[in-house]
Amino acid sequence: MLLLVFATLAFPWVGAAVAGxxxxxxxxxxxxxxxxxxxxxxxxxxxxxxxxxxxVPFLASLENLPLSRTVREWPAVLPLAGAAGALLLLQSVLLARRWLRHRRVLKLAWLSAQEGVGDGDVLVVPGAEADAYALPGHRGRPGKVVITSGMIRSLKPEEREVLLAHERAHLAGRHHLLSAAVDLTATVHPAITRLRRALAFHLERWADEEAARAVGDRRTAAAAVARAALAGSARGEGRGFPLLSATSGPVPLRVRALLGPAPAGPHGGARRAGLTGLAGSVLLAAVLALVMAYGLHEYVEYSARQLLGVPASCSDLWGTFDDVLGVGGR
Structure with a gap:
């Protein structure tokens, strides 16, 4: 059964590649x-x-198997359980730290935006630095589009409209919630970091397409993205998940996509392939989790019956499975 547990822990590397x-x-x-x-x-x-x-030790105790007997028969049970507990504790600490960092970044962003001049949902912040980002709502305050005066001077009037539409798309789609969800789950398994980078790109592409649709000119949208990126300093993934900047992400890929035709909804073979891949990933992850949980209980129950001399029931199936694979507890 340990093989199944380790397969579940290794599966995210494959799942992340398939999802990408x-x-x-x-x-x-x-x-x-x-x-x-x-x-x-x-x-x-x-x-x-x-x-x-x-x-596992707790499940063994439920089967009236003393801890000393469990350790004698399965010497690795306590080290493995301890390692799992340590990993869970570490993940909890990392998750709490990441969440607090998110809240701190959002709070500081709102404090820095207080010097801006409001015009509807737009805050213009004085400064030579060229920047623009979507600032999600905080403590009852609605979300705002923050743009510096330096960025305004760097863009043509029609390009400013593209930039504002881009950031409004981030706010309307609540993209910060999707970004936060994936960023927090990345503390659970390192493979999910790959999905976080992919999501950052696709979120920008989503906002790009919404902006191009709003202004009705894909070439103008592409020019605005390119000019905003050149005007702004390179930030990689931006200042943090609350601040979805128009200058982040692989800009050349975004510009190239905007210069091409608008992406159509998935249909035909592409739709079937995408839905099949997504459904397969979801189904496989769910089945692995359910089989692991049920199988672990059955494995402990079977082993406890064997050790205590109690006739085994249908759990023999799991014992036979482990014997064939050579991963039995004893």
Whole structure:
């Protein structure tokens, strides 16, 4: 059964690669939802495996198997349970730190935006630095589009409209919630970091397409993205998940996509392939988590019956499975 647990822990590496390939075949909006769902499922499967491994001694006690007997028969049970518990504790600490950092970044962003001049949902902040980003709502305050005077001077009037539409798309789509969800799940398993980077790109593509649709000119939208990126300093992934900047992400890929035709909704073979890949990933993650949880209980019950000399029931199936694979507890 340990083989199944370790397979569940290793599965996110495969799942993240599959989810990334599926996302590239989907329109930006669909890709963002697929990546977010995949990250949550992969994190959930990882936590299920660790919690199950951590509770093996407890499950053995439920079967009236003393801890001393358990350790004698399965010498690795306490080290493995301890390692699982330590990983769960570490993940909890990292998750709390990441969440607090998110809240701190958002608070500081609102404090720095207080010097801006409001015009509807737009805050113009004085300064030579060229920047623009979507500032999500905080403590009852609605979300705002923050743009510096330096960025305004760097863009033509029609390009400013593209920039504002881009950031409004981030706010309207509540993209910060998707970004936060994947960023937090990345503390559970390192493979999810790959999905976080992919999501950052597809979120920008989603906002780009919404901006191009709003202004009705894809070439102007592409020029605005390129000019805003040149005017602003390179930030990689931006200042943090609350601040979704128009200058972040792989800008050349975004510009190239805007110079091409608008992405159509998935249909025909592409739609079937995308939906099949996504459904397969979801189903596999769910089945692994359920089989791992049920199988772990059955494995402990079977082993306890064998050790205590009690006739085994249908649990013999799991014992036979372990004997064939050579991963039995004893």
């Amino acid at each position: 390939r599926v996302a590239r075949a989907l329109p930006p909006r669909w890709a963002c939802w697929a990546l977010t769902a995949s990250a949550l499922l992969l994190a959930g499967g990882t936590l299920s495996a660790l919690i199950g491994l951590f509770h």
